[in-house]
Amino acid sequence: MDEQRQILKSAGGIGSATLASRILGYLRDMLIASHFGTGIFATCFFAAFRIPNLFRRLLGEGALSASFIPVFTDYLTKRGKEEAWHLAMAIFNLLLVILAGITLLGILASPFISKLIVPGFSPGKVELTAKLLRILFPYLFFIGLAALSMGILHSFKHFALPAIAPIILNLAMITSLLFLVKPGTEEGARVLALAVLAGGLGQLLIQVPVLIKKGMPAKVFSVFRHPEVKKVVFLMGPATLGLAVYQINIIIDTICGSFESIVGEGAIASLYYGNRVMQLPLAIFGIAMATAIFPIMAGQVSRERIEELKKTLLFALRSVFFLIIPASVGLMILGRRIISLLFERHAFDAVSTQNTASALFYYSIGLFAYAGVQIISRAFYSLQDTRTPVKVGCLTMGLNIIFNLILMWPLRLGGLALATSLSALINLGLLLHILSRRIGGVNGKAILNSLLRIISASILMGFVCHLVAGAFMMESVMASLSQKCLAVFIPILVGIITFLLISLSFRFEEANYLKRLILKRPINKSKC
Numbered sequence: 001m002d003e004q005r006q007i008l009k010s011a012g013g014i015g016s017a018t019l020a021s022r023i024l025g026y027l028r029d030m031l032i033a034s035h036f037g038t039g040i041f042a043t044c045f046f047a048a049f050r051i052p053n054l055f056r057r058l059l060g061e062g063a064l065s066a067s068f069i070p071v072f073t074d075y076l077t078k079r080g081k082e083e084a085w086h087l088a089m090a091i092f093n094l095l096l097v098i099l100a101g102i103t104l105l106g107i108l109a110s111p112f113i114s115k116l117i118v119p120g121f122s123p124g125k126v127e128l129t130a131k132l133l134r135i136l137f138p139y140l141f142f143i144g145l146a147a148l149s150m151g152i153l154h155s156f157k158h159f160a161l162p163a164i165a166p167i168i169l170n171l172a173m174i175t176s177l178l179f180l181v182k183p184g185t186e187e188g189a190r191v192l193a194l195a196v197l198a199g200g201l202g203q204l205l206i207q208v209p210v211l212i213k214k215g216m217p218a219k220v221f222s223v224f225r226h227p228e229v230k231k232v233v234f235l236m237g238p239a240t241l242g243l244a245v246y247q248i249n250i251i252i253d254t255i256c257g258s259f260e261s262i263v264g265e266g267a268i269a270s271l272y273y274g275n276r277v278m279q280l281p282l283a284i285f286g287i288a289m290a291t292a293i294f295p296i297m298a299g300q301v302s303r304e305r306i307e308e309l310k311k312t313l314l315f316a317l318r319s320v321f322f323l324i325i326p327a328s329v330g331l332m333i334l335g336r337r338i339i340s341l342l343f344e345r346h347a348f349d350a351v352s353t354q355n356t357a358s359a360l361f362y363y364s365i366g367l368f369a370y371a372g373v374q375i376i377s378r379a380f381y382s383l384q385d386t387r388t389p390v391k392v393g394c395l396t397m398g399l400n401i402i403f404n405l406i407l408m409w410p411l412r413l414g415g416l417a418l419a420t421s422l423s424a425l426i427n428l429g430l431l432l433h434i435l436s437r438r439i440g441g442v443n444g445k446a447i448l449n450s451l452l453r454i455i456s457a458s459i460l461m462g463f464v465c466h467l468v469a470g471a472f473m474m475e476s477v478m479a480s481l482s483q484k485c486l487a488v489f490i491p492i493l494v495g496i497i498t499f500l501l502i503s504l505s506f507r508f509e510e511a512n513y514l515k516r517l518i519l520k521r522p523i524n525k526s527k528c
Contacts (some may be wrong), residue, residue: 003289007292007316015288017163022280024170027436029276030342031177032192037347038266038273038355041189044125046272047118048132050254052140055102067232068148070384072155073298075228081215088152089217090226092145099144106137117251118122120258120267128186135193142200155295156214163288165206171198184347249400249423250275253416256404264355267413273343273352274359274417277335278367281327286371292377297382306439313379314443315434318450320371322510325454326499328367329462334469334491336359341484358414366421369428376431379439388434396427450510457502465495 022517036042068091075084105115109400114130121129150162155483176195206218250271264270293316332336336357344353377389400423407415436442472487479487503511 007289007312013160013163015284017160018283018288019280021164021166021170022283024167024174025264025276026280026342027271028170028173028177030345031174033273033343033348033352034346035177035181035183035188037349038269038352039347040125040128041184041186042269043266044121044128045132045189047121047190047254047258047268048114048129048136048193050251051113051117052136052143053105054248054251055106055144067234067381067386068151069155069294070298070301070382071228071232073295074154074302076155077299077302084155085215085217087228087232088148088225090229092148094229095148099141103137103141106140107134109361110134110137118258119255120260120384123190128189128347130424131186132189132193134213135190138141139196139200142197142204146200146204146207149204149211153207153210153214154291157295158210159291161207161210163291165203168202168206169196171197172196172202176190248397248485249420252397252401252404253420256416257413259408263408263413263416266352266355267416270352270355270413271359271416273339273356274363275357276374277338277360278331278363281324281331282367282370285320285323285327286374288361288370288433289316290374293375294378294382297379301384309379309440309490310380312509313375314446316375317372317447318510320375321368321454321496322508324371325368325451326458326461326495328364329458330465330492330495331364331367332361334488335364337469337484337488338465340479340489341481355413358412359417362411362414362417362421364396364421365418366424369421369424372428373431374425376428376435379435380431383438385438388438388492389431392427392430392434395430396423397427400425453506453508454503454510457499457506457508460502461495461499464498465491468494 019074032042032045072084072087075087110133111127111130114126114133118126118129143258146165150165155160172195173192176191180195181191253271254268257263257271260267293312297309297312300306300312336353339357339360340355343356344350380386380389400419402418403422404416406511409415409418411418432442432444432447436444469491472483472490500511
């Protein structure tokens with residue numbers, strides 16, 4: 001099996017597992033929307049949940065994976081499994097102590113933190129946010145250790161279980177929403193927060209049997225020192241901000257969204273729901289591909305095969321753009337219908353739908369940039385360079401703040417989403433330019449030509465989707481569930497067929513890559 005097929009197979013497996021998790025995630029969000037809408041309890045819950053989620057990215061899935069996987073993979077390649085596990089256990093025990101300390105401090109400082117992240121809230125809303133944050137902070141402890149476990153399994157090229165693990169969180173929250181949560185009450189919001197803790201613990205425990213099968217030592221707490229720990233920590237410092245810039249931007253959006261007199265009532269909840277819908281194609285295509293290629297690129301760097309790294313990067317970017325750009329256009333065209341189908345019932349009314357659709361539209365503009373940044377960042381981390389992404393990330397984070405302050409007045413909550421997209425586009429361009437200079441070119445002409453072709457085909461596809469959707473015009477409050485499904489899925493199906501016909505008719509290389517990989521035919525690697 002050639003390397004491109006291995007990448008696609010791994011990304012496809014991750015994407016499939018992620019799709020299952022996301023479907024449950026949407027069911028979860030549908031129940032939250034039905035129970036709380038975009039009102040005070042939903043707004044405070046999502047604001048509180050942003051903080052442990054941010055730390056999860058900073059110390060767990062993002063920075064730790066970025067710094068740990070290249071070093072762990074190098075140990076596996078050159079020194080064997082036993083030495084690699086010795087390093088992993090030292091990192092595990094260090095992380096356990098760090099997470100326990102941060103969790104304790106977070107619980108004690110919840111009132112102060114709440115005032116920082118939602119300065120525009122009324123005192124009552126700030127107090128409720130602090131109560132929920134105090135419950136949610138221990139989620140960081142469980143999910144941080146679970147994220148390290150995911151990094152270890154990814155290094156062993158075991159992708160399925162880490163992709164399935166988030167299902168546990170969704171199942172815990174869905175169960176609580178169906179049987180325990182009282183709609184529209186503070187008690188219900190607290191029960192939902194407790195369900196998050198149960199889900200985080202489950203995500204950690206489900207991975208333990210596979211870790212043992214892969215050789216995890218029986219005496220987990222016997223190793224506290226290792227010479228490579230300093231290297232991982234050194235790499236982790238810059239990566240803490242570099243890979244988490246997107247999440248930090250969301251926190252900035254939360255701060256700005258708390259000024260509801262400017263951006264509108266319930267803006268934080270609307271931004272959350274819109275971001276969740278946008279995350280589906282990003283997770284299935286962008287993050288799945290980035291996850292699959294990371295250990296492969298780390299191995300290529302370890303063997304000093306930079307030309308292979310370039311080919312892997314180019315293949316990943318063009319394949320992801322081919323899949324994600326038409327998806328983003330589809331979200332922009334059909335966003336309001338999708339939001340109505342998913343969420344509009346009970347406490348989630350037509351105004352909530354309109355606000356959420358506005359957020360989704362502007363988030364979708366930067367969708368391909370979010371995916372591209374995920375992939376290019378992995379290339380830097382494979383080179384054990386975590387400083388460059390953080391420098392670019394800090395710059396674009398500052399730009400995001402400026403864009404927020406400029407755009408939140410005329411576009412309200414849509415301006416906050418657009419600011420995130422614009423900063424992501426700049427982030428992508430700068431990272432690609434710097435990486436090209438670092439490794440002696442990344443065939444930017446091929447990437448640009450690919451982008452232009454895909455965008456052109458996607459615009460044409462969007463026009464067809466718009467025409468087809470026009471046949472299903474109806475007021476959402478009057479439409480049945482079956483009518484809403486038809487109004488969403490028929491235009492989507494027609495759009496997919498249209499895009500595929502265009503790409504195959506004009507012989508897009510990206511379409512030929514995927515076609516040949518699926519049919520298990522050889523790829524002309526000179527074009528990759």
